[in-house]
Every structure is written in C-alpha cells, then in structure tokens.
Amino acid sequence: MKPKDKKIIKPHRPARLKNTRLRDLAVLDDFPDNIKFKAKRTPEKVAENYKKSMQLISGRILEMKSNYQYIIEADNIIYTATLSGRLKQFAFHSKSIVAVGDYVELDIAAEPPRIENILPRKNTLTRYLGTNFQRPNIIASNLDQVIVTSSWRKPMIKPALIDRYLCLAALDNIDAIIVINKVDLCKNRKELEETTSYYKTVGYTLLYTSALTGEGIDELRELLKNRDSVFSGQSGTGKSSIINRLEPSLNLPTAEVSDYNEKGKHTTTGTILIPWSFGGHLLDTPGIKTVNLSKDAKSQIPRIFPGFAPLAPLCYFNDCTHTHEENCAVLSALENGKIPATRYLSYVNLINSL
Template sequence: MQKGRVIQSTGSWYLIDTGEKVVESRLPGRFRLENKQVTNPIAVGDLVDIVINDDASGSIEKIHPRENYITRQATHSKKGEQILVSNLDQACVVQSIKKPRVKEGFIDRFLVTCEAYEVKPVIIINKMDLAKSGGKAFAEELRELYTELGYEFLTTSIQDEESLKKLKELLKEVTSAFIGPSGVGKTSLINAIDPSFDLKVNEVSDFSNKGKHTTTFARLIPLSFGGYIADTPGIREFGLVNIQPWELSLFFPEMLEPRQHCQFSNCTHAHEPKCGVAEAFERGEIAASRYQSYLNMLDSL
C-alpha cells in the first residue's frame, strides 16, 4: 500500500503522485456508491492509499479525510455537489477586468464558500492591461471594498512583471487553486509565472464575449519555485451547497455584528422589521453590491 496525492482527474482515471512516481489509478465502484450526494467521490488534492497492480496501474483503496475543500452545486441537471479541489492552503478566485468582465456575484459566492469550508480566499482581477481609466477606477473600488473586509486582493496582467512577481510570492511554497469562469486568463497566468509549463490557452470568443473552455479537467501542477497550483475547468456559475438560509449571513463578515441587533433570532435580513443588517445597509455600512449579492444568494437557497 502506498500513500499519494491526486494530481489529476479525468473522470475514470486518476493520476496519483506518491513522491517517487506518478501512478495511473482507477477507483473501485464501491466508493461511487457510498456518497451519492457528491458527483465526484475523489477530487484533485485528495490524499489516497493505492495498491500497485501487476500491470503497474494503481487501485485506490482508501480516501483520507479532507482538511478542507472548495465545492459547488453540480451542473448539467445533476443533483448534489461537485468538489472542485481539496486540501488547500488558499483558493484564488480569478476574474478579468474585461473580456469577460468582472462578475461581483461570482466573487461573493466564492467568498461565502471559502468562509463556510474554512479555506483562505484570494481575489485576483486579471487582464489589467486591457483596462482603460474607468476599468482601473472600478478595480480600485473593488480593492477598497474587499480589503476592508479582510480579503487579500491582487490585480494582475501577463504584461506586468511587477504584478507577476507579487503573484509568485503569493503562490510560493503553498497549495493553491485558480477558480473562475473560462476566458479570464487562469492558464495564461500559470504560463506567465512558470513558462516551463506551456499549457494550452484559448482566446475569448468575440461573438459571445465569453471564454472557451481550455482546461477540461482539474489538475494539480507543481511549481518550479515551490508549491502547487490547481488549474480547474472554467465555470460560469458557482452554486452554493450545504448552506442554510438562516446561516448565510454568518459568512458575510460585515453582517456579523449588525445581525446581533435584529429583533427576531431567525431574521433573514430581507424584509423583517427592526433588522440590524438592513439598518446597517441603510447607514451605508454594508456595500450595496454585497447586500444585493446576499439577497440573490438567499433567494437561490
């Protein structure tokens, strides 16, 4: 029996890094039946025990408990949740200032998931070389908003060596994940900070202004300067899972104190009288974009 880490998943086969070699391995069917709420019983980043078969392939015999993970609601009419990546030191939500534009709702759903599953979040706004004066001002507004809430925030461009240097420092010697829609430049950033990879990238469609899927499966890539980066397929929607409506505000740092002043203990902060959160919003203590994100998430739950 050998212990290793899942560094790539293609759905039926998994690449397991044992530290000495990488073993192509299969997952016995019993694991798929044990948790029907999860579309993928094994995620990139998982620690597993494998047995080496006669043909040098591996058979996964045990999945170790996860320290944390990033999950989202399953797509394509599937029920349950999809675990994107596990055992992280930090997760980076990557958005682009233009082509495609920043989706604040996506960022906020990502932050809620990180808060709920105890993963350190980082916000990266990429493609700043495409930004005009209005875009640069908007990026600074986002920086002010999220840094005041305690979140780490970077602006990047593959044309800007200084921003790439800061990104390398952030990723050095830790396990990170890049998560975001297609076309925001996740793979291009990885190529820029470690050119030895030469990973395949695609352009954004001029017709739809949406990204084309380049990464079709999750993978954990060792960085030449130390650490790992998980490159995940582009995702357009980030559906919340296993979060109840009554606890949603617990994952908004700016709502923690105001919610203590609500008249009702089960206040949803949407329509009730004498709501501490709504009053804080009226006083300008909660950003309009964040409160709207909260209401949208509450409605979806």
C-alpha cells in the same frame, strides 16, 4: 497454572477436518491415507498475512483516469495506481469516494500500486449540476484557496459576480483571494481602488494584476507558493494568461476564441492537480465554470456573504436574513455606511435568486 492452560504443541498435521462438516463419517474410509486437506483460513488470518506483505506510503491523488486508475504523487515520485477491492465496492455505489486532491495510503508492494485508504478531507470543491435537479459533484478536495479572478475591463468588473464567487468559496470552506486583472486597461486608479476597497476592508487579500505588463504577478506567486489553489472567475478575465505568466511552461490556451472551441470540442479534459515549480499545486478543472448554488445555500448566505460573517452573530435573531428583522447588525451597518448600498443590494439579489 492449570494443566489445561498449557499450550499443547501438536506436530503439524497435513489433514485438518475441523471446519469440514460431514454427514456420514464413513465416507472418510474411501479416501486414500495420504490425501492432504487444505486448511481453512480464518478471515483474521487472511487480513494479517495480507497486511504483512503491504508497503504503505502516503500520497496524493493528482488525477483520475477511467477504470479506477489514479495518478498519485508520493515523495516526489509519480505512480499509476489502482483502487483496492474494498474501496472499489464503495466507489461503485458513490462516485465521490475518491477525488483529485485526496490524501491516500498507497501500497507500493502491490503490482500495480494500490490505494488502500483515503484520509479524511479538510474540504471539497463542490459544484451543483443543473438548477432544479441539485446533484452535488465533488470536483476536488483539500484545496487551500480559490483565486477569484475578475478583470477591470473586457469584460467589465462585476462586483456582484465577485460576491457570488466568494460565497461559493465560503460554502466550500475554502479561503479566497481576489485578483483584479487587466489593470493595464485602467486609466483612473482611484476609481479602481474605490470599486474594490470594500473587500479589503472586510479582510480579503486583494491584488491588482496585469498578465500583459506583469504587474502584481510576483506578489501573486508569493501567495500561491506551497499552497494548493484553483482559479475561478468569468471566462475572458485572464485566468489562463495569468497562469502562463506565473508558469510559462504550462502554455495554457488563452483568449475567448479558444475557450469557445473548448466548449464545443475538447470537453474531455479532466480535473488535474499540477505541481507549480515554486511549490504547491494548481487545480485545473473544467468543473469550476458552473456557478450554481446549492439548495441549502440560501440559509447559509446570510452568514457567509462577504463582510457579513462578523455581523450575523450580532443580529437579534439567530436566523436573521438581514432584510426585515428588528435589531439587525447588517441593516445597522448599512445605515451607518459601513456596508455600501451596492453590496447590500447584491446580497438581496443573490438571496432572491435562490
């Protein structure tokens, strides 16, 4: 070992001038002998010391308040946390850096606890505000499923609307389950089966429920257990009634009347992940009412429209729109009756509306 490799341990010196630049060293003569210069800390050192005092745990954002305040669930404890300065800088520029549903690393040694890291999202529930000015709005992240809710009657079942909701879920990369509610109003079960069989055939889980009689509610609860879900669907189809039936303690306001009042008055209600007593979460959000599709949805819908996913790769053209093209698997399926004319028409209408 060369002598210069030996680490020379110097006695601690209170004054350190290494990083101080002085034009004229003679000025030092004016300092009293016992002055203490503060050692300049290197950035590496700062980070090191800072991390040592941290106590990171993983958690989930349930709710966002104003002023960078977040409600976080971690190990069954609820924390009110703030955002680290570093993340705040990002948040200032991009409103979507933090979303309800995000998994985070929380420093519980800080006072108040501080979000130090946001983990990558598996998906986001995104809605577009306005029709021309396409501004994406991230409502929540890391959801397992969308419960597309329709009613048999009052309001009348609209399969074209179900198609649209299913497309929205697929665009968000979130699984969908279909719930047909108010089946107590159905006199003819065969008609109900026929109207909805297509979705079952192409692989969707479809349930018939009644918030009034309780039919299908236990089955639905099983599907919601230990998963994070959000209910979508037209107003008045019975979403709040179903949720109250599943979890009576939530006592959500129901009926069209209160819905209209909400629109006019309590528009401040935010997005929140509510833990179910049976495991998993319910996302309650006013943001789901928007059903606008994004600009680039038009190019994706030929591949994600209900039932089209396995067919589109079989079309001759990669970017087949299933309208005028030769050797189109969707058009063949339409001809041989595998796709009902009503669904195909719904597809064409949806594409043309974009």
